[in-house]
Amino acid sequence: MSASVLVPGVVSPVVVSLFVPAIFTGLIVGIIGLMAIAYQKNDLNALILTDIVGVGMLILVAAVGTDLAEAIILPGLVVELAEILAISEILMSREMKKKGKNAELIPLPLSMDMEIMTTAPTFLALILIVHGAFLSGFTGGAVAGGGILFYVLSKRMRGVPANTWEGIAGVSGIAWCLWLVGFLVFFVFPQYWLLALFLAAFGIFIKVAFKAGLIGVIGREEFSKK
Amino acid sequence: MFDIYIWFYTGVALTILGSLGTALGPGVKDPITRTLNTEVAAVGVSLIFLTYNHTIGLLTFIAATAIITMILLRAIVRLEEVGAEL
Structure with a gap:
């Protein structure tokens, strides 16, 4: 593999041998997610599909296989979480303005008043x-x-x-x-x-x-x- | 004893199958089915993290996936209560 010139000697050979398959997995998953978003009419379904794109991004980062990868995974996760939370709030408030109705803040179908x-x-x-x-x-x-x-x-x-x-x-x-x-x-x-x-x-x-x-x-x- | 490649390629297969299932699996017009399908891809990514020994990343990923599922289900239920067409 020609890319192995760039790899320092301390990186374990297992990680090096898994690098190319992991990168391709990440790219394939990301492309599947983005294509599905492109063909999607419904906003909520598109929001769920961004989760899949985030998964592809995480695999790309994890493929580096060092402590640096781990340090970048954590902010990636937090950003993905914040993004999904913010967009879901925007979707909900927009629909509520449109319909003029209000829904419960936390729709919990069971009473949690247990002993x-x-x-x-x-x-x-x-x-x-x-x-x-x-x-x-x-x-x-x-x-x-x-x-x-x-x-x-x-x-x-x-x-x-x-x-x-x-x-x-x-x-x-x-x-x-x-x-x-x-x-x-x-x-x-x-x-x-x-x-x-x-x-x-x-x-x-x-x-x-x-x-x-x-x-x-x-x-x-x-x-x-x- | 433990062949690393088995874990890794199981993870790869689960991730790709899970994302295909989320994108065009059966019954994905229903957003709840779509949300549950993302869990398959999440398990695949967990296996890949496990192969790479990303302990903290795996811990945070599991917590974040659970919270994301809760956020999405809450959004779905609230939108259905309002009466939006999903």
């Missing part, structure tokens, strides 16, 4: 948060954030404690600054690398975990409308 929602959340959220703090970093943040989110969603029926969430959003911002400071220390004072590592690890842990706080803020604003 487990009142007894379990505190215990489960505590275990998830402690485990997440022990893991630290991005993964720990995701685990602890799942715990906080579970707590919020199950307490929603009894009313979310309103003014706690603004404070949590503020702490999230401060933790982001900790992460940035840790990153800076890596470059400016390399001899304090351990301090920088812990600043970055726990900064991103608190940041990711308290992203759930933002969902709590949005939830409070939406639910107080009713």
